[in-house]
Amino acid sequence: MSMVIAIGFGSIDIETKLVAQEILNFLRGQVSDSSNAMIIFDIRMPRILFAAMSGAILSLTGMLMQTVSQNYLADPYILGVSSGAGMGAVFCIVTGIAQFFAPYGVYVGAFLGAALATIIVVHIAGTGSTIKLVLIGMGISALFSAFTMLEIYGSKNEAQVRSAMFWLMGSFTGIQWSMVSIALAVLILLMLFIWLFRHELDLILLGREEAQHLGLSTERLQQMIVLVSSMAIAVIVSIAGIIGFIGLVIPHIARFVGESRHAVLLWFTAIIGALVMVWADVIARSMFKPEEIPIGILTACLGAPIFIQIINRKYKN
Amino acid sequence: MNIIEVKNLSYVIDEKKILNGVNANFTAGKITAIIGANGSGKSTLMSFLSKTRHCSESVYFKGQDIDKISAREYAFQVSVLPQQHKMTADFYVEDVVVMGRFPYKKRFRDYTAEDRRIAQKAMASVGITHLARRKLSQMSGGEIQRVLIAKALAQEPELILMDEPTNHLDVKYKIALMKTLQAYGKTVIIVLHDLSLAVQYCDEVVVMVEGGVFAHGEAKKIMQPDLLEKIFGVPFVKFEHEGRTYINY
Numbered sequence: 347m348s349m350v351i352a353i354g355f356g357s358i359d360i361e362t363k364l365v366a367q368e369i370l371n372f373l374r375g376q377v378s379d380s381s382n383a384m385i386i387f388d389i390r391m392p393r394i395l396f397a398a399m400s401g402a403i404l405s406l407t408g409m410l411m412q413t414v415s416q417n418y419l420a421d422p423y424i425l426g427v428s429s430g431a432g433m434g435a436v437f438c439i440v441t442g443i444a445q446f447f448a449p450y451g452v453y454v455g456a457f458l459g460a461a462l463a464t465i466i467v468v469h470i471a472g473t474g475s476t477i478k479l480v481l482i483g484m485g486i487s488a489l490f491s492a493f494t495m496l497e498i499y500g501s502k503n504e505a506q507v508r509s510a511m512f513w514l515m516g517s518f519t520g521i522q523w524s525m526v527s528i529a530l531a532v533l534i535l536l537m538l539f540i541w542l543f544r545h546e547l548d549l550i551l552l553g554r555e556e557a558q559h560l561g562l563s564t565e566r567l568q569q570m571i572v573l574v575s576s577m578a579i580a581v582i583v584s585i586a587g588i589i590g591f592i593g594l595v596i597p598h599i600a601r602f603v604g605e606s607r608h609a610v611l612l613w614f615t616a617i618i619g620a621l622v623m624v625w626a627d628v629i630a631r632s633m634f635k636p637e638e639i640p641i642g643i644l645t646a647c648l649g650a651p652i653f654i655q656i657i658n659r660k661y662k663n
Numbered sequence: 664m665n666i667i668e669v670k671n672l673s674y675v676i677d678e679k680k681i682l683n684g685v686n687a688n689f690t691a692g693k694i695t696a697i698i699g700a701n702g703s704g705k706s707t708l709m710s711f712l713s714k715t716r717h718c719s720e721s722v723y724f725k726g727q728d729i730d731k732i733s734a735r736e737y738a739f740q741v742s743v744l745p746q747q748h749k750m751t752a753d754f755y756v757e758d759v760v761v762m763g764r765f766p767y768k769k770r771f772r773d774y775t776a777e778d779r780r781i782a783q784k785a786m787a788s789v790g791i792t793h794l795a796r797r798k799l800s801q802m803s804g805g806e807i808q809r810v811l812i813a814k815a816l817a818q819e820p821e822l823i824l825m826d827e828p829t830n831h832l833d834v835k836y837k838i839a840l841m842k843t844l845q846a847y848g849k850t851v852i853i854v855l856h857d858l859s860l861a862v863q864y865c866d867e868v869v870v871m872v873e874g875g876v877f878a879h880g881e882a883k884k885i886m887q888p889d890l891l892e893k894i895f896g897v898p899f900v901k902f903e904h905e906g907r908t909y910i911n912y
Contacts, residue, residue, distance in 0.1 A: 416751045542771050553749030561738030561766040606752040
C-alpha cells in the first residue's frame with residue numbers, strides 16, 4: 347500500500363488511483379505503453395522496491411551489529427563498515443580492477459572493504475565500552491573516507507570521479523530490475539540467517555561469558571555475523587552508495603514497539619526499515635523537484651540528530 | 664565421590680601469583696562455600712572452575728580434564744552464575760529463564776513446551792512466577808539476580824557455581840536462595856562473604872589465603888573464631904541461638 351502511494355511521488359506526480367490502475371492492468375496482462383506506465387514499471391517500481399529492501403537490509407545489519415557488539419550505538423555507518431565498502435568499491439573503479447572482474451568487480455571490492463573495516467573495528471575495540479567502539483568506528487570511518495577522497499583526487503578520469511563521488515552520498519537513481527533481484531536475494535539470505543540463529547543471538551545479549559556458559563561458541567557466531575553483514579552491506583553500498591543512520595535508528599524503534607527477542611525483532615526491524623526508507627526516498631525525490639537530494643544526505647540529516655539524542659539520553663548522568 | 668578435583672593450579676599475572684598451587688576436592692552432592700579476604704583468589708578459582716579461564720591438567724570434572732570438555736557438554740552439567748550480569752537487552756523474565764534450556768535445545772528449533780515447563784518450575788522455586796511477563800528494565804538488582812538464579816536452575820545442572828550470588832539480595836532472599844540450593848540437592852560451589860550463611864547452609868568450606876587453600880573441611884568445624892581472625896584480621900564471635908550458628912565480628 348505504502349509502495350503504491352510512494353510510486354506516485356517524484357519529479358512528475360502520478361495520482362495513486364492511476365498507479366493502482368496501471369498495476370491492475372499489468373496484473374491482468376494488459377501491457378500499456380503510456381508514459382505513466384513507463385515511469386511506473388521501469389523507473390519508480392524498481393527504485394521503490396530496492397529502497398524498501400535496502401531499508402530492511404541496512405536495519406537488519408544494524409541490528410546484527412548492535413547484538414554482536416552488545417552496543418546499541420553500533421551501525422554499519424558509524425562503525426565504518428559502509429565507508430570500508432565505499433573505499434573498496436571506489437578503489438576497484440579507479441584502478442580499473444572492477445572491469446577486470448566485471449560485472450562483479452565493484453561488489454567484490456565493496457565486500458573486501460566492508461569485511462576489512464569490520465574486522466579492524468571488532469579486533470581493536472572488542473566488546474569493551476560502548477564509547478570506545480563508537481569512537482574507533484568513527485576513526486576507521488574517517489580513515490576510509492579519506493582514502494576514498496584520495497582515490498578520487500588522484501583519478502584523472504572525470505567519469506570515474508563522478509561515479510566514485512556517488513558512493514560518498516548514496517543514491518537510488520537509476521535502479522534497475524536486475525539490482526532489485528540481487529537485493530531480494532540478499533534480504534532473504536539475511537533474514538534466513540537471523541531466523542536460524544535467533545536463539546543464539548538472544549543469548550549473546552545476556553553477555554558473552556553468560557552465553558559461553560550456556561555452551562554457545564560466541565567466536566564462531568561472531569565470525570559468521572561479520573561475514574554475513576559485510577556481504578549484505580557490500581551489496582547495498584555497491585548499488586546505492588553510503589546511506590547512514592538507518593541501521594542505527596530503526597532497530598531502536600523496532601525494540602520500542604516490539605520486543606528484544608530476535609525472533610520478533612527481526613520482523614519489526616525489517617518492516618519498519620523498509621517503510622522508513624521508502625518514505626525517505628519519497629522526500630528525497632519530491633522535496634526540491636525536479637531536482638533530487640541524494641538519499642544518504644537526507645538520512646544523515648534525519649538520523650544524526652537522533653544519534654546525538656540517544657547518546658545524550660544514555661550519558662545524561 | 665569428588666565431582667571436581669583441582670590439582671596444583673597456579674595462575675600468575677604480571678609476576679603476581681593470583682593462585683599458588685591450589686589443591687582442592689569438591690564432594691558431589693554437597694554445598695561448599697569458598698571464603699577468604701579480598702584478593703585471596705576466590706573469584707579467580709571460580710573462573711577456572713567455570714571454564715571462563717582456561718587451564719590444562721589442573722581441573723578435573725568427574726575425573727575428566729575440563730580443558731578437554733566442550734563448552735556445550737559442560738553446559739549440560741554445570742551452570743554458572745557470575746558475580747555481575749552484563750545483560751544489555753530488555754527481555755521478558757520468562758524469556759531469560761528459558762534460555763537456561765539452551766544446551767538442551769535442538770539446533771535451529773524453538774524451546775519446547777517441556778523447556779517452558781521446567782523454566783516455570785525454576786521461577787516458582789525462587790518465587791518469581793508473578794514476574795514472568797515483566798521486562799528486565801522494570802526490575803530491581805535483587806529481582807534480576809533471582810531471574811538469573813532461576814535461569815541457572817532451569818539448566819538442571821549437576822553442579823552450580825555461584826560467585827557472590829547474595830550480593831544484591833536482601834536478607835529474606837539470601838536465606839530463601841540458600842534454602843533453594845539445599846532443596847535442589849545437587850553439588851553447589853559458592854563464593855560467600857556472609858559467614859553466618861556459610862556456616863548455616865553449607866556442608867563444607869574452603870578457606871583461601873593469598874591464592875592458596877588455607878583450610879578445607881566441614882563448615883561447622885572449620886569456621887572457628889581464631890581461624891577467621893587469622894584470615895580477616897579482626898576478632899570474631901560465634902554463638903548459637905535457637906539451634907542456629909551465627910558468626911559475627
